[in-house]
Amino acid sequence: MQDTVIEARDLVKTFRKTFHAVDGVSLALERGKFYAVMGHSGSGKTTLLQILGLLDDASSGSILVNGADASHLKEKEKAQIRRDTIGFVFQAYYLNPKLKAYENVMLPMYINPQIGKEAKERAKELLAGLGLEDRTNHYPKQMSGGEQQRVAIARALANDPDCIFADEPTGNLDEENERLVFDTLKGLAKSGKCVLVVSHNEVVREYADCLLLMEKGKLKEADDREA
Ligand SMILES: Nc1ncnc2c1ncn2[C@@H]1O[C@H](COP(=O)(O)OP(=O)(O)OP(=O)(O)O)[C@@H](O)[C@H]1O
Ligand SMILES: [Mg+2]
Numbered sequence: 001m002q003d004t005v006i007e008a009r010d011l012v013k014t015f016r017k018t019f020h021a022v023d024g025v026s027l028a029l030e031r032g033k034f035y036a037v038m039g040h041s042g043s044g045k046t047t048l049l050q051i052l053g054l055l056d057d058a059s060s061g062s063i064l065v066n067g068a069d070a071s072h073l074k075e076k077e078k079a080q081i082r083r084d085t086i087g088f089v090f091q092a093y094y095l096n097p098k099l100k101a102y103e104n105v106m107l108p109m110y111i112n113p114q115i116g117k118e119a120k121e122r123a124k125e126l127l128a129g130l131g132l133e134d135r136t137n138h139y140p141k142q143m144s145g146g147e148q149q150r151v152a153i154a155r156a157l158a159n160d161p162d163c164i165f166a167d168e169p170t171g172n173l174d175e176e177n178e179r180l181v182f183d184t185l186k187g188l189a190k191s192g193k194c195v196l197v198v199s200h201n202e203v204v205r206e207y208a209d210c211l212l213l214m215e216k217g218k219l220k221e222a223d224d225r226e227a
Contacts, residue, residue, distance in 0.1 A: 002067060003030040005085070005162045005194045006052055011061035013047050013217075021047045022058070023217030031162060034189035035196045036204040039214030045198045046167055048214065052196070053086050053165045054078045066162070083108070086163045087156030091171035093148045095140040101127055101151045102136040108158040126154040130184055146177025153184055163194040170201050182207045 006029045013022040021044045029035060029052070037045050050056040052063065054070060062071040065081055073081070095104045105123035127136050130150045140148050149169060156164055166185060170178040178201060186207045189195040197204060205211060211222040 003032075004028045005031055005066060007064040008052060009062045009064070011048070011051055011058045011063070013044070013051060013056075014059040020217045022051065025061075025217075025219045027212070027219065029163065029194050029196060031194050032189060032192050033194060033209045034186055034207055035194075035210045035212060036208035037196065037198045037212045037214055037219070038200065038204070041200075043214040044217045045214050048219070049165055049167050049196065049198055053088060053163075054082050055088075083159055085161050086165055087153075087159070087161040089149070089152050089156050089164065089166035089169045091168040093140070093145075093152040095148055095151055095155075097140050100137050100139055101132065101143070101154075104140070104151055105154045105158055108155060123154070123158070126157050127151065130154050131180075144177065145173050146180050149173065149177070149181050150184055153181070153188075157188070161193070163196065164188055166195070166197045166199075168199060169197060170199065170203075175203075178203055 008025055008027050011022050011025045012020055014020050025048060037048070039045055047056070051058045054063065058071070062069055064070065065085055070078060070081055096107070102120065102123040105126055106119045109119040109122065124136050127133060130153060132147060132150055132154070135143055135147055143151070164185065170181050173181065182204060185195050185197060189209070212219055213222050
């Protein structure tokens with residue numbers, strides 16, 4: 001298996017004809033690494049993450065997923081690649097309030113027929129792996145923000161994706177829970193996943209194997225940890 005999961009070549013995203021929210025970004029994301037993307041508000045981080053995750057199209061440039069060009073595929077084909085390859089975690093957890101923790105984790109599995117009836121067991125295992133074995137039957141409102149975000153991470157892992165993309169995953173959390181979430185994501189990178197985290201949180205620097213800085217649509221690798 002090759003190390004690179006997602007490769008971006010010269011991505012540009014233009015809004016209102018002249019504004020380049022993403023302006024010529026090339027990068028290769030590898031398995032087993034924790035990437036942190038930092039940068040000012042409006043610098044293009046979310047736009048870039050959505051393009052890398054095939055949730056949005058670039059205006060130009062290309063995206064390769066496991067070596068195959070995914071830039072010009074139909075939406076249905078992109079959805080399939082997303083389902084198999086990428087798990088998303090957002091600032092708001094978007095858990096279904098009417099479902100228990102394990103049922104929320106099972107949700108993405110229902111669209112993957114191969115997983116079938118093992119789904120419930122697997123959901124509980126994923127939650128246990130994130131330290132939530134005694135929360136599987138809790139509803140979201142019965143859990144702390146950090147616990148809910150870990151349920152959202154378990155859900156992102158439902159289909160065993162190669163990559164986890166997280167946009168401000170600790171935005172609503174206190175410091176203790178921030179650490180729990182970053183520790184969890186770091187553990188996933190160590191287990192071989194490719195983890196990409198967009199964060200304003202300075203703490204993320206401690207976790208990053210590769211620190212990327214976004215500035216006015218351009219991305220550069222930080223020269224050192226002081227950058
Ligand atoms: N759909 C859109 N239409 C027009 N402009 C957009 C659109 N989406 C984003 N933008 C603009 O692109 C720029 C980058 O936005 P983006 O959301 O990627 O920034 P960000 O780095 O994620 O910021 P933040 O840290 O505040 O989340 C901003 O100037 C934003 O206003
Ligand atoms: Mg953003």
